[in-house]
Amino acid sequence: MISLQILGLEEDMNSLNIIHVAGTKGKGSTCIFCEAILRECGIRTGVFTSPHLIDVRERFRIDGINISEDKFLQYFWDCWNQLEEKATEQLPMPPLFMFLTILSFKIFISEQVDAAIIEVGLGGTEDSTNVIKEPTVCGITSLGMDHTEILGDTLGQIASHKAGIFKPKVPAFTVPQLPEAMDVILERAKELMVPLEVTEPLDCKQMKGLKFCLSGDHQLYNAALAVSLSRCWLQRTGNWEKVCQNDFQDSNLPDEFIRGLSTANFSGRSQIVCDSSLYSDCPEIMSENCGGELIFYLDGAHSPESMEACAKWFSNALKGYKNASQTSIGVVNAEESSENGPFLHESKTLGTFEKSCRQILLFNCLDVRNPKILLPQLVNECALSGIHFSRALFVPSMSKYTKVTSGASVIPSDLSGIDLSWQFNLQRIWEKIMHGKEMTPLLDKDFKIESKLMLPPHEFLYDNASKGGPSHNDFPCSAVIPSLPLTIKWLRDCVKEHPSTRLQVLVTGSLHLVGDVLKLLKR
Ligand SMILES: Nc1ncnc2c1ncn2[C@@H]1O[C@H](COP(=O)(O)OP(=O)(O)OP(=O)(O)O)[C@@H](O)[C@H]1O
Ligand SMILES: [Mg+2]
Ligand SMILES: [Mg+2]
Numbered sequence: 001m002i003s004l005q006i007l008g009l010e011e012d013m014n015s016l017n018i019i020h021v022a023g024t025k026g027k028g029s030t031c032i033f034c035e036a037i038l039r040e041c042g043i044r045t046g047v048f049t050s051p052h053l054i055d056v057r058e059r060f061r062i063d064g065i066n067i068s069e070d071k072f073l074q075y076f077w078d079c080w081n082q083l084e085e086k087a088t089e090q091l092p093m094p095p096l097f098m099f100l101t102i103l104s105f106k107i108f109i110s111e112q113v114d115a116a117i118i119e120v121g122l123g124g125t126e127d128s129t130n131v132i133k134e135p136t137v138c139g140i141t142s143l144g145m146d147h148t149e150i151l152g153d154t155l156g157q158i159a160s161h162k163a164g165i166f167k168p169k170v171p172a173f174t175v176p177q178l179p180e181a182m183d184v185i186l187e188r189a190k191e192l193m194v195p196l197e198v199t200e201p202l203d204c205k206q207m208k209g210l211k212f213c214l215s216g217d218h219q220l221y222n223a224a225l226a227v228s229l230s231r232c233w234l235q236r237t238g239n240w241e242k243v244c245q246n247d248f249q250d251s252n253l254p255d256e257f258i259r260g261l262s263t264a265n266f267s268g269r270s271q272i273v274c275d276s277s278l279y280s281d282c283p284e285i286m287s288e289n290c291g292g293e294l295i296f297y298l299d300g301a302h303s304p305e306s307m308e309a310c311a312k313w314f315s316n317a318l319k320g321y322k323n324a325s326q327t328s329i330g331v332v333n334a335e336e337s338s339e340n341g342p343f344l345h346e347s348k349t350l351g352t353f354e355k356s357c358r359q360i361l362l363f364n365c366l367d368v369r370n371p372k373i374l375l376p377q378l379v380n381e382c383a384l385s386g387i388h389f390s391r392a393l394f395v396p397s398m399s400k401y402t403k404v405t406s407g408a409s410v411i412p413s414d415l416s417g418i419d420l421s422w423q424f425n426l427q428r429i430w431e432k433i434m435h436g437k438e439m440t441p442l443l444d445k446d447f448k449i450e451s452k453l454m455l456p457p458h459e460f461l462y463d464n465a466s467k468g469g470p471s472h473n474d475f476p477c478s479a480v481i482p483s484l485p486l487t488i489k490w491l492r493d494c495v496k497e498h499p500s501t502r503l504q505v506l507v508t509g510s511l512h513l514v515g516d517v518l519k520l521l522k523r
Pocket of ligand 2: 024146
């Protein structure tokens with residue numbers, strides 16, 4: 001790639017020991033598991049993931065933490081200026097994702113990481129990260145239907161893009177896939193003489209009693225893939241003997257691996273956050289009761305398969321909550337608590353009082369996704385576990401997909417011009433699922449509405465027509481709210497007025513929405 005040449009990185013690239021990860025779902029999580037395992041083995045790691053939730057520096061991790069602002073700015077401008085100096089009309093500046101990819105190579109080379117763990121941005125064959133000529137090992141996570149407008153609308157076509165990261169004779173691993181996808185992967189591996197192994201999901205018994213921070217059954221696939229990738233990386237770089245004297249069998253993980261797997265942590269993926277704002281004046285109550293009236297369950301699922309995974313995780317987390325509510329104390333990791341406010345993970349949830357609970361959905365998705373598939377998937381999967389959302393809120397995200405930085409997090413003063421037609425569309429789909437019939441349009445055709453009208457009364461969340469049943473009118477179980485900061489404030493106000501009810505808010509449909517909510521909860 002020409003930009004790499006300009007920056008003089010081509011040769012150094014070859015000395016990076018890279019784990020390259022493609023897939024539809026679980027790429028980021030797999031990379032983070034690899035990072036945690038390798039760090040436990042004493043390896044200096046660099047990780048490049050996408051997208052970010054709050055700050056672009058999340059995409060560049062060195063030794064388990066985001067790159068510092070100073071370093072980021074230094075490397076950013078160094079690359080930018082050099083490229084800009086050489087840019088011509090024929091050779092313009094690289095597009096955003098390509099630039100960030102090049103920047104990650106620059107950072108990892110300069111910071112002399114031992115292992116560079118690189119997540120594909122989109123697809124594989126044509127992705128900017130596919131300039132990697134000789135990775136140490138490649139991984140393909142679970143495949144499913146996403147980005148069909150770019151990758152093609154069959155699983156085979158999608159798999160073909162993903163397997164495009166394979167390099168001649170470089171070992172690769174994947175998880176069980178549908179035959180249509182697996183055939184393509186096997187074929188490609190054969191062509192390139194790639195030794196390919198299929199990794200079975202991890203069995204919790206292998207964890208010697210330790211739990212995952214990144215919970216959910218789907219993470220067992222990502223974790224198993226990460227185990228294979230990390231082991232192969234250690235073997236191929238001559239580090240294996242240092243870590244593990246014994247022979248390694250799949251059923252018997254080295255302690256370093258178990259510790260890494262259990263501590264790996266990734267914002268916005270099966271993450272539980274107790275809202276602390278209610279207790280900011282009174283920290284004692286906070287620690288005793290963990291702000292338990294308003295709990296956010298955040299997961300950036302946005303494809304049909306991941307929505308199913310998310311629904312299962314949420315349902316299990318609620319069950320876990322019930323079971324744990326009498327026993328455990330909410331442990332807040334010191335680092336997380338100072339940076340991100342109180343964090344809870346499923347295994348650590350607590351509550352000291354029995355309260356009545358209500359499940360609320362806070363949802364948005366990009367208009368390239370299909371909510372007619374995503375929303376029923378979520379509702380049906382939760383219903384299988386007896387979980388029913390009493391209300392759904394549809395709110396636009398603040399940040400835009402292509403933006404590097406997130407949008408402003410203050411409540412906008414003028415909401416009248418916001419186009420909410422997509423959110424009303426989501427609401428119509430929701431009400432159809434709940435009532436089995438079309439709803440009559442609530443508002444005039446262009447949906448440009450006045451903000452005050454858009455905030456439901458607090459009672460909306462609490463009246464007895466919960467569990468999806470109709471109350472005083474036909475369509476009471478959802479609302480469109482024009483701004484996310486307004487929604488969070490409204491939820492907090494609701495909870496202050498009704499301290500005996502616990503709201504369990506599932507935030508999903510978009511990583512951007514999840515990032516925006518996390519950002520608002522931090523303040
Ligand atoms: N193995 C899996 N199977 C199904 N869904 C998964 C799996 N792993 C993760 N998910 C879902 O996908 C969401 C995103 O996870 P993650 O960031 O690890 O994936 P990704 O492939 O990097 O996603 P993106 O396309 O946003 O970059 C999770 O919040 C979860 O809902
Ligand atoms: Mg994706
Ligand atoms: Mg990702």
